[in-house]
Amino acid sequence: MNYPVMKTYIYLSLIPEGLVASHLSPFEFGNYLAVGTKKRSRGQAIFFEIERFDSDFFQWDEIEQHCVPHSDGRAKRSAYLGIYRVLEHVPLDALKSLYLVTDDGRVLELKASEFQPANFQQHHLYQELCPVTPRVVSVLDPSEFCKSITDRSKAVSVNKMAFCELTLNKLSRDPDSDDIGDLPYPNIGHLRDCLRELEDKSGKNNKQVDRGLNSEILYRTVKNGFFVGDCEGMKYYPMPSQEQLEREYYTWWRSALTTFGQ
Amino acid sequence: MDNLLFWIVPASSIIALFFAYYFYHQMMGESEGTDDMKRIAYHVRCGAIAYLKQQYKIVLCVFIVITALFAWLSYGLHVQNNWVWFAFLTGGFFSGLAGFFGMKTATAASSRAAYAANQSLDHGLRVAFRSGAVMGLVVVGLGLLDISLWFITLNYFVDSATESEKLILITTTMLTFGMGASLQALFARVGGGIFTKAADVGADLVGKVEAGIPEDDPRNPATIADNVGDNVGDVAGMGADLYESYCGSILATAALGAAAFANTDKQLEAVLAPMLIASVGTILSILGIFAVRVKEGAGMRQLMGALSKGVNISGVLIVVLSYFILNMLELPNALGIWGAIIVGLITGIFIGKATEYYTSHAYKPTQRIADQAKTGPATVIISGMGEGMNSVCAPVLAVVVGTILAYGFASGSWSFEASSMGMGLYGIGIAAVGMLSTLGITLATDAYGPIADNAGGNAEMSGLPPEVRRRTDALDALGNTTAATGKGFAIGSAALTALALLASYVEELKIGLHHQNQDSIIVAGQSIPLNQANLVDFMTAYQVHLMNPKVLLGVFIGAMMAFFFCGLTMNAVGRAAGKMVDEVRRQFKKMPGIMEGTEEPDYARCVQISTMAAQQEMLIPALIAVMTPVLIGLLLGVPGVMGLLAGALAAGFALAVFMANSGGAWDNAKKFIEEGHMGGKGSDAHKAAVIGDTVGDPFKDTSGPSLNILIKLMTMVSIVTAGVTISYSIL
Numbered sequence: 001m002n003y004p005v006m007k008t009y010i011y012l013s014l015i016p017e018g019l020v021a022s023h024l025s026p027f028e029f030g031n032y033l034a035v036g037t038k039k040r041s042r043g044q045a046i047f048f049e050i051e052r053f054d055s056d057f058f059q060w061d062e063i064e065q066h067c068v069p070h071s072d073g074r075a076k077r078s079a080y081l082g083i084y085r086v087l088e089h090v091p092l093d094a095l096k097s098l099y100l101v102t103d104d105g106r107v108l109e110l111k112a113s114e115f116q117p118a119n120f121q122q123h124h125l126y127q128e129l130c131p132v133t134p135r136v137v138s139v140l141d142p143s144e145f146c147k148s149i150t151d152r153s154k155a156v157s158v159n160k161m162a163f164c165e166l167t168l169n170k171l172s173r174d175p176d177s178d179d180i181g182d183l184p185y186p187n188i189g190h191l192r193d194c195l196r197e198l199e200d201k202s203g204k205n206n207k208q209v210d211r212g213l214n215s216e217i218l219y220r221t222v223k224n225g226f227f228v229g230d231c232e233g234m235k236y237y238p239m240p241s242q243e244q245l246e247r248e249y250y251t252w253w254r255s256a257l258t259t260f261g262q
Numbered sequence: 263m264d265n266l267l268f269w270i271v272p273a274s275s276i277i278a279l280f281f282a283y284y285f286y287h288q289m290m291g292e293s294e295g296t297d298d299m300k301r302i303a304y305h306v307r308c309g310a311i312a313y314l315k316q317q318y319k320i321v322l323c324v325f326i327v328i329t330a331l332f333a334w335l336s337y338g339l340h341v342q343n344n345w346v347w348f349a350f351l352t353g354g355f356f357s358g359l360a361g362f363f364g365m366k367t368a369t370a371a372s373s374r375a376a377y378a379a380n381q382s383l384d385h386g387l388r389v390a391f392r393s394g395a396v397m398g399l400v401v402v403g404l405g406l407l408d409i410s411l412w413f414i415t416l417n418y419f420v421d422s423a424t425e426s427e428k429l430i431l432i433t434t435t436m437l438t439f440g441m442g443a444s445l446q447a448l449f450a451r452v453g454g455g456i457f458t459k460a461a462d463v464g465a466d467l468v469g470k471v472e473a474g475i476p477e478d479d480p481r482n483p484a485t486i487a488d489n490v491g492d493n494v495g496d497v498a499g500m501g502a503d504l505y506e507s508y509c510g511s512i513l514a515t516a517a518l519g520a521a522a523f524a525n526t527d528k529q530l531e532a533v534l535a536p537m538l539i540a541s542v543g544t545i546l547s548i549l550g551i552f553a554v555r556v557k558e559g560a561g562m563r564q565l566m567g568a569l570s571k572g573v574n575i576s577g578v579l580i581v582v583l584s585y586f587i588l589n590m591l592e593l594p595n596a597l598g599i600w601g602a603i604i605v606g607l608i609t610g611i612f613i614g615k616a617t618e619y620y621t622s623h624a625y626k627p628t629q630r631i632a633d634q635a636k637t638g639p640a641t642v643i644i645s646g647m648g649e650g651m652n653s654v655c656a657p658v659l660a661v662v663v664g665t666i667l668a669y670g671f672a673s674g675s676w677s678f679e680a681s682s683m684g685m686g687l688y689g690i691g692i693a694a695v696g697m698l699s700t701l702g703i704t705l706a707t708d709a710y711g712p713i714a715d716n717a718g719g720n721a722e723m724s725g726l727p728p729e730v731r732r733r734t735d736a737l738d739a740l741g742n743t744t745a746a747t748g749k750g751f752a753i754g755s756a757a758l759t760a761l762a763l764l765a766s767y768v769e770e771l772k773i774g775l776h777h778q779n780q781d782s783i784i785v786a787g788q789s790i791p792l793n794q795a796n797l798v799d800f801m802t803a804y805q806v807h808l809m810n811p812k813v814l815l816g817v818f819i820g821a822m823m824a825f826f827f828c829g830l831t832m833n834a835v836g837r838a839a840g841k842m843v844d845e846v847r848r849q850f851k852k853m854p855g856i857m858e859g860t861e862e863p864d865y866a867r868c869v870q871i872s873t874m875a876a877q878q879e880m881l882i883p884a885l886i887a888v889m890t891p892v893l894i895g896l897l898l899g900v901p902g903v904m905g906l907l908a909g910a911l912a913a914g915f916a917l918a919v920f921m922a923n924s925g926g927a928w929d930n931a932k933k934f935i936e937e938g939h940m941g942g943k944g945s946d947a948h949k950a951a952v953i954g955d956t957v958g959d960p961f962k963d964t965s966g967p968s969l970n971i972l973i974k975l976m977t978m979v980s981i982v983t984a985g986v987t988i989s990y991s992i993l
Contacts, residue, residue, distance in 0.1 A: 031858065037854075042472070042473060042474045102474070103473075103474030104473055104474040104475045104481075104857065105857065105858075180940075180941065181938055181939070182938035182939070182943070182945075183941055183945075184941040184942055184944045184945030184946075184948070185941070185945075186945075186946050188941075218943070218944040220942075220943065220944070221944075246728050247728050250725075250731075251725070254476045254479075254722075255475065255476055257476070258470060258474055258475065258476040258477075
């Protein structure tokens with residue numbers, strides 16, 4: 001059968017972890033992930049577009065076998081190449097843009113940039129996205145946290161990690177602050193306890209707040225952006241400011257604000 | 263006409279209608295914006311007109327049946343005034359006309375206001391507010407026109423032995439056109455309330471919660487119906503409601519004036535006084551409307567200040583000018599009557615402020631509800647109901663104090679003796695007229711709300727730049743506040759008007775007795791001629807006192823009616839919203855292109871569903887409201903009817919305030935959280951507050967506001983069928 005020639009994209013989905021080949025462009029693919037073909041489902045998605053790279057782990061020839069247009073000429077939406085330990089086998093250099101998809105399929109593209117850590121002491125709240133999904137408070141800045149969590153000499157570590165930093169507002173300096181403002185996290189009391197524990201116990205850098213991601217991420221709570229890295233390096237995908245989101249990406253931003261997440 | 267001052271009334275009505283046209287013409291001269299804006303506005307306009315057409319068809323059928331019934335009662339059984347059927351029709355016609363013009367203007371104004379906001383905040387405010395003013399001026403203009411035409415016509419045709427009797431006959435006959443206006447208002451309020459909440463709840467439940475798409479997103483099939491609903495409920499419904507209160511208060515006061523000043527040379531002046539105060543108030547409203555403007559970059563406080571400036575200018579000037587009017591009319595105790603007018607105005611302002619206190623998130627009660635959201639939806643509901651119940655105290659006490667003061671000032675006595683009762687009741691009526699005298703501008707601030715809301719929706723759906731959306735958001739936020747205070751004002755004015763109407767009921771009994779060819783009543787074994795019998799004589803003759811079980815039974819049934827009516831309308835919203843949810847789900851399922859934005863939803867179908875649901879659901883509550891006073895009158899007679907009206911007024915007033923304020927407070931508690939408190943958008947507190955807001959939707963926009971009209975309609979039906987009650991009561 002002669003198929004029309006279509007460009008094939010490769011995506012690394014973070015929630016759930018998976019390597020996917022598709023004929024859909026990133027924005028179409030994001031919409032497809034969120035609301036499906038029949039547009040009856042809904043759900044947040046976060047994924048990278050990646051360049052093909054040399055790998056013994058992935059069977060690239062499956063792309064040619066499975067990612068082919070349908071017999072009626074329609075594009076192939078998704079052909080899964082892997083669903084387990086995918087992130088750790090994708091080199092950082094292969095990662096292109098990161099795409100954040102809202103519940104109803106609006107897609108925002110983030111490009112990688114240089115990370116400049118803050119030069120003052122504060123607590124951080126990290127949401128790990130892949131391969132595991134606990135929520136953690138830490139005294140380490142994102143690059144230090146990334147190194148710490150991917151340090152394979154430690155018992156609790158992974159080979160590579162994708163995560164984002166969530167805002168703590170005044171709690172980042174003072175866990176006892178009464179003013180939680182617009183922090184939407186459930187069980188703030190527990191979050192305070194975890195932050196206090198970091199202060200009380202010298203030497204403890206990280207403390208788990210939640211064992212897993214119970215719901216969707218509220219994009220408005222992402223403080224500075226998304227990070228992916230290992231002990232050798234880290235890539236940073238900065239989140240636009242709320243003013244910029246409202247001004248330049250209003251449709252996405254409005255949709256993101258509608259999400260009932262955590 | 264014996265007193266040339268009367269001609270101020272038709273003249274001011276024509277001036278009001280001229281300025282309504284002027285503002286309409288000015289608004290239509292504004293650009294409607296981009297093609298997208300035009301398309302969205304077109305959908306809303308078509309939906310609104312389709313709804314009105316359907317509603318008017320059903321209302322027409324009901325009016326034909328009731329008119330035929332009245333004609334039979336008048337010409338067949340001779341128990342009723344022969345003008346009633348015609349008065350009923352004109353009242354309904356003018357009320358419907360006011361709603362139609364208001365809605366036509368509002369739906370044409372939203373896109374223009376949004377586009378005007380593109381230029382400046384002041385321009386956006388002016389277009390939205392002056393479009394709202396069209397509604398305000400049409401209502402007062404048509405009201406005064408209707409009153410003028412009736413007064414001239416009846417003055418020409420009615421013949422009576424004395425001038426005094428003639429005026430009593432004219433004013434009591436004119437009062438009956440209020441029933442037409444009331445019935446039209448009930449259909450507009452109940453139908454509009456069901457429509458708007460079915461669309462709103464349907465749009466939110468499927469659009470936001472299931473499909474995850476934001477509010478006012480053009481992909482949501484119910485979003486246009488939601489926008490149509492804002493106009494149907496808050497423009498046509500509110501307009502018809504206040505048209506009835508406005509005319510009802512003027513006519514009831516005129517009837518009370520004719521009775522209180524019977525057989526004196528100041529009777530005509532007493533009848534003209536409420537009409538003249540309302541007329542001058544109309545001109546002052548126009549002045550106030552021109553005073554509303556703001557500078558670019560104005561915040562909420564400045565926007566509110568701009569509207570308040572217009573309202574305050576009109577209010578202060580009516581206080582000053584009404585003093586001169588009363589002195590010009592040379593009414594006895596003019597100073598006392600003037601005091602009653604001021605009391606009415608202050609009562610209205612106080613109720614508005616109390617409503618704002620209990621529903622705005624700038625104040626503690628709403629913030630307390632938001633705080634309770636941290637512990638979940640149950641505590642939000644409990645707290646909202648608690649605050650709503652507490653909020654009943656301020657307006658009820660305001661009406662109590664206002665009524666006592668108006669009564670005392672006008673009667674010139676604080677002893678509440680039978681001899682001064684007529685003047686005292688006239689004072690209560692004139693206080694209601696004082697409260698509503700500047701309705702032209704107060705209704706403009708109410709009707710402005712849905713226009714600003716729709717302008718925001720239009721800006722959102724057509725993707726206008728952020729600075730324009732910020733402006734329309736500011737205008738919308740202001741509209742939310744004015745809509746809440748407007749509801750409080752409508753409820754308060756309805757309570758005061760109903761009190762005046764209750765007193766007028768007794769005057770209608772006299773006319774009913776005339777039709778039975780009775781010229782006296784028996785009081786304590788003595789025959790008293792009708793033209794000499796006072797209110798206390800009638801109460802004694804009909805045994806209207808609390809020891810009479812018929813009165814108490816009536817009170818119970820009246821109180822029950824308020825709750826039963828609320829139950830019917832609340833359930834109606836639930837059923838109608840269910841149909842909307844099914845339709846929106848169906849469209850998302852059958853038309854996948856909607857979510858991609860490649861296929862336009864079938865907006866018209868959602869409008870049709872809401873329309874049909876509203877029409878079906880409004881009929882039974884409306885018929886129950888009409889039938890109950892008639893049946894109670896037939897069963898329990900005059901004492902039962904008086905008890906029914908008192909029970910419905912007391913329970914209905916309190917329940918209406920509770921429902922409107924609880925709903926408003928839940929809404930604003932949610933907004934307070936969305937502004938970044940208690941965890942902000944998406945937090946558990948927010949989810950709880952959204953549930954509270956959804957529960958509150960039918961409270962504040964369907965059942966609560968409909969109760970005003972239930973109270974007035976039952977009083978009006980009792981007034982119109984007073985002759986039937988007297989002739990055919992069983993017990």
